[in-house]
Amino acid sequence: MHVTVIATEGLSKRYPRVTALDRLTVDITPGVTGLVGANGAGKSTLIKILLGLSPATEGRAAVLGLDVATAGAEIRALVGYMPEHDCLPPDVSATEFVVHMARMSGLPPTAARERTADTLRHVGLYEERYRPMGGYSTGMKQRVKLAQALVHDPELVLLDEPTNGLDPAGRDEMLGLIRRIHTDFGISVLVTSHLLGELERTSDHIVVIDGGQLLRASSTSDFTQATGSLAVEVTDREQELLALLTAGGLTAQAGGHLLMVDIADEETYDLVRDAVARLGVGLVRMEQRRHRIAELFTDVPTDYPTGPMNGLPSGHPSQDQEGEGRDAT
Ligand SMILES: Nc1ncnc2c1ncn2[C@@H]1O[C@H](COP(=O)(O)OP(=O)(O)OP(=O)(O)O)[C@@H](O)[C@H]1O
Numbered sequence: 001m002h003v004t005v006i007a008t009e010g011l012s013k014r015y016p017r018v019t020a021l022d023r024l025t026v027d028i029t030p031g032v033t034g035l036v037g038a039n040g041a042g043k044s045t046l047i048k049i050l051l052g053l054s055p056a057t058e059g060r061a062a063v064l065g066l067d068v069a070t071a072g073a074e075i076r077a078l079v080g081y082m083p084e085h086d087c088l089p090p091d092v093s094a095t096e097f098v099v100h101m102a103r104m105s106g107l108p109p110t111a112a113r114e115r116t117a118d119t120l121r122h123v124g125l126y127e128e129r130y131r132p133m134g135g136y137s138t139g140m141k142q143r144v145k146l147a148q149a150l151v152h153d154p155e156l157v158l159l160d161e162p163t164n165g166l167d168p169a170g171r172d173e174m175l176g177l178i179r180r181i182h183t184d185f186g187i188s189v190l191v192t193s194h195l196l197g198e199l200e201r202t203s204d205h206i207v208v209i210d211g212g213q214l215l216r217a218s219s220t221s222d223f224t225q226a227t228g229s230l231a232v233e234v235t236d237r238e239q240e241l242l243a244l245l246t247a248g249g250l251t252a253q254a255g256g257h258l259l260m261v262d263i264a265d266e267e268t269y270d271l272v273r274d275a276v277a278r279l280g281v282g283l284v285r286m287e288q289r290r291h292r293i294a295e296l297f298t299d300v301p302t303d304y305p306t307g308p309m310n311g312l313p314s315g316h317p318s319q320d321q322e323g324e325g326r327d328a329t
Pocket residue numbers: 015016018019020037038039040041042043044045046084161320
């Protein structure tokens with residue numbers, strides 16, 4: 001087991017007019033890692049460099065301990081890749097296609113057929129797998145793309161925008177499948193999305209890039225760290241409770257029967273409980289509001305077509321994806 005599945009150091013990719021990656025240094029450990037960034041942030045560029053398909057302009061990167069500059073073929077034998085765009089031949093069935101991809105990865109014919117059947121079943125394609133893919137829904141095509149990334153039993157899969165174009169139910173199913181790639185098979189996953197909210201649910205670690213630069217890399221729990229506020233709902237006398245808490249040195253706001261109390265430290269809970277007891281009012285609930293990743297980014301563009309939970313780290317409204325409006329969760 002590699003302690004670091006992906007490591008980059010000062011990695012840059014410059015095109016004549018655009019710097020797609022700008023001195024990116026990041027370590028990615030085993031598990032599910034979400035790579036978040038607006039359209040054009042450099043996610044696909046990073047994936048192509050990691051697969052050894054596109055040379056970096058400067059800097060270094062290693063995948064499973066192998067140098068991307070010299071060991072591209074070895075890396076591609078150990079890594080599965082799900083590309084962002086539709087790339088499936090319409091006249092071929094999922095079974096034929098995935099068997100072909102398994103053979104390309106070096107599996108002998110019988111193993112390729114067996115692995116194909118298992119993998120297609122795993123991603124939820126059954127009888128449809130014998131029909132030409134031209135008639136498939138977007139969700140079915142995404143599943144085939146996922147299956148071909150998994151068929152040769154890789155150590156790591158790189159999934160480029162796997163939820164693209166899916167409706168909310170399809171997206172949830174895809175996110176569940178992605179999670180299980182790691183929990184059921186122990187395969188590490190790097191999954192990209194411009195939607196922070198969905199990666200927060202799926203990933204152990206989150207890496208945020210913007211304009212080709214690293215904005216943040218940490219565990220998902222650090223992102224969602226509970227430093228926020230305590231929601232306290234009482235049956236009545238909320239203004240008196242507010243006065244008591246404020247007198248006790250806490251910062252709080254009241255609205256209706258609900259008070260939002262800033263958590264100063266562990267004692268905050270005791271102070272709230274004691275004040276409620278002193279007033280003799282009923283405590284309906286007391287719960288901590290966790291910050292969600294998207295709330296950490298304050299400069300969400302106002303013209304972005306989705307709700308705030310899917311906010312982006314900077315102002316790059318989505319322009320070129322087929323599924324606009326699909327993000328309303
Ligand atoms: N072959 C290329 N030639 C010139 N510029 C490119 C090329 N490939 C990508 N770029 C530019 O590099 C930047 C990063 O692109 P990249 O595709 O990596 O972004 P992304 O985060 O994957 O976004 P998306 O989800 O839209 O693909 C963009 O400004 C893009 O226009």
